[in-house]
Amino acid sequence: MKTRKSILEELDYLRDQFWDTDFLEIVKTNSPLMKEVLKKIRSVAPTKTTVLLLGETGTGKGVMARLIHAHSNRKENQFIGVHCGAIPDTLMESELFGHEKGAFTGAVKRKLGKFEIAKAGTIFLDEINTITSSTQIKLLQVLQDRTFQPVGGEINIETDARFIAASNCDLKDMAESGEFRKDLYYRLNVFPIVLPPLRERKEDIPELVSQFIRQLNLFHAKQISEVHALVLEALDAYDWPGNIRELENLIERAHILETSSTLTPESFPMELFQNQPPITQIDLNASKSLAAVRRAGVENIERQYLKEILSINKGRIAASARDAAISTRQLHKLLTKYGIQKSEFK
Numbered sequence: 001m002k003t004r005k006s007i008l009e010e011l012d013y014l015r016d017q018f019w020d021t022d023f024l025e026i027v028k029t030n031s032p033l034m035k036e037v038l039k040k041i042r043s044v045a046p047t048k049t050t051v052l053l054l055g056e057t058g059t060g061k062g063v064m065a066r067l068i069h070a071h072s073n074r075k076e077n078q079f080i081g082v083h084c085g086a087i088p089d090t091l092m093e094s095e096l097f098g099h100e101k102g103a104f105t106g107a108v109k110r111k112l113g114k115f116e117i118a119k120a121g122t123i124f125l126d127e128i129n130t131i132t133s134s135t136q137i138k139l140l141q142v143l144q145d146r147t148f149q150p151v152g153g154e155i156n157i158e159t160d161a162r163f164i165a166a167s168n169c170d171l172k173d174m175a176e177s178g179e180f181r182k183d184l185y186y187r188l189n190v191f192p193i194v195l196p197p198l199r200e201r202k203e204d205i206p207e208l209v210s211q212f213i214r215q216l217n218l219f220h221a222k223q224i225s226e227v228h229a230l231v232l233e234a235l236d237a238y239d240w241p242g243n244i245r246e247l248e249n250l251i252e253r254a255h256i257l258e259t260s261s262t263l264t265p266e267s268f269p270m271e272l273f274q275n276q277p278p279i280t281q282i283d284l285n286a287s288k289s290l291a292a293v294r295r296a297g298v299e300n301i302e303r304q305y306l307k308e309i310l311s312i313n314k315g316r317i318a319a320s321a322r323d324a325a326i327s328t329r330q331l332h333k334l335l336t337k338y339g340i341q342k343s344e345f346k
Helices: 004-018 032-044 061-070 089-097 114-118 133-145 171-177 182-188 202-220 229-237 243-257 290-312 317-324 328-338
Strands: 051-054 079-083 122-126 162-167 191-194
Touching: 032 061, 032 191, 051 061, 061 079, 061 122, 061 162, 079 114, 089 114, 089 133, 114 122, 133 182, 171 182, 202 229, 202 243, 243 290, 290 317, 290 328, 317 328
Parallel strands: 051 162, 051 191, 079 122, 122 162
Antiparallel strands: none
């Protein structure tokens, strides 16, 4: 007779089998909150149901939208992503629904809109909270009737596109205050999924860092394989207002600066360690003499300082020497001593 433990292990195995091989890294998580998110995605992905992804900027809403599409019955068709916040209001309707030739000044030929291009695929509207009232009305028609008209057109065009929307604001509050149409909100809110901010899923930071390093090693032809324990401590202590996107950017910067096979504190901004006791950044090896430990500590501080000041000044030697209150000759000598290339910071 199977035990509860063996049954749970079998269930975990079957859940893992659901995910496409290309997405196995993305779905790795130690966070109970993210496990719930992935459970919902497994349930809704094979359906045609409209999905609303909610969460702060940088929490991975775009990645989750692609994950849903990749595990749907329409994965062989187009995935069309639209960043609504990046498109001017005057062009939004044309971008989504297309326009006919002569519909407005500059419309010299017919243009297909994203809904028409998506056809039987998936259309993902990010930052849907930024669209205008007139665009909201046309979107409501698409969701209700599965038809739309291009700008300047008179014929209804049918669409079978699966609809995924995302917002970094509370759409319910916006609907209550009149900033967003209530009827459109209800149409979008069929299957809401809230993505937790990184500060609420810090269990995943080590795995996320490892993923970013593996990807960066391929692009930058480096073989960084470890992360210093002090770096992991600092990453865990940080509040991450920019979420996963901020973490990815920070690791990319450190990867560029790092000259060893381990991401060390010297390759990160000093501000990241401001909440840690300074002494923890120094390797206190009791087998060495006091002079040797002191010398190593000074060298670590100098190396980190030089990288930081070069980064601020984008590799400009004269500006970096001026800010450090040393001569350019002294700066060149220090860079040679620590094997630091100014070209890495431009």
